[in-house]
Amino acid sequence: MDHEFERRLQAWVDGQLDPTEARAVAATVEKDAEARQLAQNLRSLSGLLKTHAPEPTVPESRDFYWSRIRNGIEQADRGAERVDGWGSRQPGLLRWLAWLVPAGAAAFAAVLFLQPSNPYPLGLTPATPVPALTDHEIETPSDEVSSLTFYASEDSMTVVWLGRIDFL
Amino acid sequence: MVAFEELVHRHRDKMYARAFSIVHNEEQALDLSQEAWIKAWQRIGSFEGGSSFTTWMTRITINVCLDHLRRNQRHRLEPLPDMADEPDALERLLPVVWPNPTEGLERRELRVKIDEAMGRLSQAHRTVVALHEFEGMEYKEIARTVGISVGTVMSRLFYARRRLATLLAGLKDDEKGED
Incomplete structure (x- = not known):
């Protein structure tokens, strides 16, 4: 998987691709186990960050x-x-x-x-x-x-x- | 001004948290969030209610933080952000262990670990992660706000996520080692 595809895969996971590009990436993901794993990892990390975002509070009165x-x-x-x-x-x-x-x-x-x-x-x-x-x-x-x-x-x-x- | 004080009180933690997620420094986050409130007071007449007050105020806070970073970047001998966009060749060869969010640490501990990992990212990468993951901004919006191309946003975000995964895995391993 080249870096360009990794970036497009990430954009697909984030819902940032137009429909045509998204279909192309989805087709690759279906065939490529490595791409599928990366997509899953990216989703997990994104979910982790969103649900466990640090929420520091103002340390002053x-x-x-x-x-x-x-x-x-x-x-x-x-x-x-x-x-x-x-x-x-x-x-x-x-x-x-x-x-x-x-x-x-x-x-x-x-x-x-x-x-x-x-x-x-x-x-x-x-x-x-x-x-x-x-x-x-x-x-x-x-x-x-x-x-x-x-x-x-x-x-x-x-x-x-x-x-x-x-x-x- | 009493009403404005009430607004500050209601939203101060969120604005502080947003500033902190970008600069990752307590003192600077305090100063910048306060500067954002002063700017908001001066521009309150331009708030037309098209978005929620929180959204409007968050945008001001983000812009104040980015202005601060731009000012600092001019005076400091930091590596140029573009140089940090692409992962090291060596690091790209290393196996990346992606953390499983349901495994291991408790919720509060996990927050602390994520905070530590965020603190170890470069300023450029942390900013993109904070804007996308915590603020929910789209690539185009991040590109416009930060003043970089969409391609650079994608590169920074990918590298930052990969690095975060590595850092979080490492932090979890450290913890296991201490047990």
């Missing part, structure tokens, strides 16, 4: 066993609350910033464009006048928006770069 589970559940719940709390606050903040950032940027740009000839937007007149304001850059950092203003005197144009700071 009910209260002690449960207390460790309860602690685990409470720890897991606290962890989940921390994550949920952060998650539920962040979307509100993000929604608020999503409106604030472009709105603030648009207002800032509008003020600049309303004063195209003013090289010092927003009244940012330096104490000591800069001799030539050609191609001058002004940086106005903020927590939410980064902006860089560039005035090209030749073209009488103020260009403002706005960037949203990605804080996440």
